[in-house]
Amino acid sequence: MKKETLAIHSTNLKDETAASIAAPIFLSTTFERSEDGTYPKGHMYARNSSPNREVLEKGLAALEGGLRAFAFGSGLAAVNAVFQCLQSGDHILMPSVGYYASYKLAEEILGPWGLQVSQVDMTDLEAVKNAIQSNTKLIWIESPANPMLSLSDIVGICQIASKLSIKVGVDNTLASPILQNPIALGADIVMHATTKYIGGHSDILGGAVVLKEDDDWAHRIQRVQILMGATPNPLDCYLLARGLKTLPLRMKEHSKNAAILAEKLENHHAIEKVHYPGLPSHPQYDLAMKQMPNGQSGMIAIQLKASENATQKFASTLNLFQQATSLGGVESLIEHRKSIEGPQSSTPGNLLRLSIGLEHVDDLWTDLRSALDKL
């Protein structure tokens, strides 16, 4: 089946009570046991498993082409579950440019427990090869990566890793399961902050891990889900499964709007640089076309011909683009990354990250252009 069909039909929860078409929401934390002590519907206690979470996990596994999926209460809880598969003394290779909190989790929280982490330019295959250590057990990729939307060659890195029996995990949040499937490119693990495109309406915090195989890592992640207990609630699971149904359609529109705006932005005199892998002028354009042939995400980063101060001010002069962090919602957002990342940030001060929403692209351009014209 194609993704549009899978998205709708892999997320069904058949209800026997009312024969409803839309899924019911099961708020129950506990489930009745039979006379012989078994659990007839497979659920015992909601931290272990529950009907709405099960449906969400099935849908995610189907769309990513994996055998198992596990949902969590945030993207970071999902990252943590993957990192918990490692032992004290193991090493993770992480990207030098990527979601800052994922690195902080490895370094600040798991470092004292004996996990080793180092960062490398994940866009450079030679550098990746050279940064692998004898105790490297996991290579963590984020592609496209925050905040400049740089890409990593997933196939290339997986080829290097598989020769050395190193697992590869991909934070696929910015691409969504619609525009990129890392498992098909050779990865073992896919992670999503479902907070972003999958939820799609800026009203749910969630995360997920999808695994290619039902192996010992899958078992361990399930144990972490149950024993560390960062599980999502049934209402959020319902909303996320509902979000999956329209995800193919939403991604098409996010992608189309961003492609149009990236080109217009590139031709505006107040812009120094546009970071969008779908532009032929982008240094990774060929990789973008190969790795994400069905479209790029709705994310664009721009650098203005303006000072850091003026750039930060610019972010609050737009009407439709609201100044806020996060991404992937129906509404367009703009954010000044450097001031969010803090003083140690290497992000340029004149850089703004745009999450292109589902408003009409003409209105979005009018908003951007009239502010840019005033610079």
Ligand SMILES: *Cc1c(COP(=O)(O)O)cnc(C)c1O
């Ligand atoms: C938001 C985000 C996360 C973290 O997700 P939370 O739900 O905020 O914990 C991880 N990776 C990427 C790429 C993100 O955008």
